Amino acid sequence: MAEDILFAGAQQVRDALSYEELITALRQCLLDLSTGRVIQPLRSVLRIPQHQGWFAVMPAVYGDVMGAKLVTFYPGNAALDMHTHQAMIQLFRADTGEALAVLDGRVITEMRTAAVSALAVDTLATPHVKVLAILGSGVQARSHLAALARVRRFQEIRVWSRTADHAQRFAGESGAQAYPSAEEAVRGADVVLTLTSSPEPVLAGRWLKSGAVVCAVGAVTPDRRELDDEAMSGAVIVESREAALREPGDILQSGATVTAELGELLNGATFPRTDRPVVFKSVGVAVEDIAAAKLVYEKLRPRQTAG
Template structure:
């Protein structure tokens, strides 16, 4: 490869070089680095595209291990067309010289790193004896979260709900789960994932089992939400305080008090309060994308 000729890695190559088992500890390190102030990362820059109601986001980061940028699009209406709602490209650069190192597909990285971060949160915040997992949503994030969360807890039952009944039933059949109503899915669940395209709350706090843990990964804009005010009145963790206060409708519209960044709890700076009902509001950060892309790049080089 020539000095200024970066590697180009498509989705299948990314899939070949990225494993969830390696990704979870990499995300833990990335979150800790961020909360310790070792990462230079502005809040995502977003251009809204109306119609059709999508957006383009630019996410650069300088980390202790690398430098790069992710460009990501999110078009919820794509679900009706049978194409991905999220698409992305990641650009890695040598932080010492500025030399381009790699350009790679970021859709799968976004899918997997989001679930890996939720797994890190679940590992820390959920009951060690968690047996019932509820997934709200039936898209790629729902699939990826089942894979990731099964690595950190031994679930005996998985429940699925989706706004589209046919999608829920198909997803449930694929993973050996049960498709139910949203309230039935949440009631008594130990761990819950909200991974929907909803712009209004689908999870009510009164349905939550005391001491459960919720990974809220949808609703990534200031006027969107998945959780109601009662749910957000519990112990709230975020990936980034600054990001949550600017981008999370779940946090902004509820007036929720943020207890801590997940990286602070992972580093032992604050107690995890794992016996209480906990909410992890995940928006996704560039530091996570760069850490995942570096795993792919290093594996591909070898």
């Protein structure tokens, strides 16, 4: 019945989620993905060329729930002071197909993306990292800073943006230091986040210190990339091999080889560490959204009436 379906907007979703819970839930979710306990096809993407955007459908079955995220990306929205990503998530029971919830998906996307990066940093970076460099100063920069604070304490946070005043604003809000160039921000950093919508590389491998950990997040389609070939020449960790070999330009255009899935490492797998950077190439996969949506639903679901 429609009156039994949970409808939750952006603020309700944000109030229901915490990064601590998300990181824990996503750890299990990615373990399950890498051990074959998730049904998840590749996302289906419909291009909207007249607006340089796209619309994607991302379904998954995960345990006792299933659902789909409907998400759009319109990069031109930034000039209109609007979010570039918009989304909703529909959640169902896996055993009966009963509709459970319709949730704002933009906030879930924002928070689960940052939580997955925090999980990657916790897995790949040493406990003693000191310097964090952030390329990009938008929504994801803010969410990543909040999520990473749950797994590491950085002594120095640097930020660079293609729009200098945005970087300055972010620095003022967060206590970071704004840098005039990406290279200056990256040189000597232990962990680097690329969180831009750039269609071409903003990070050069020659800038990276030995053994740096990079979370490459902003480019998720074949025509976009944030890292150059040299940056992609070391170990490459992904959420899903299937998605990584079909979707992200960082891998497809560089010809990089996938080293491991993050869930495999969480399950005890290892890989040889060298002086080359380690890149976590995130594309975002549907089961992460469904796992996060399930958390929201369990917090907010309508109470069952007796009788």
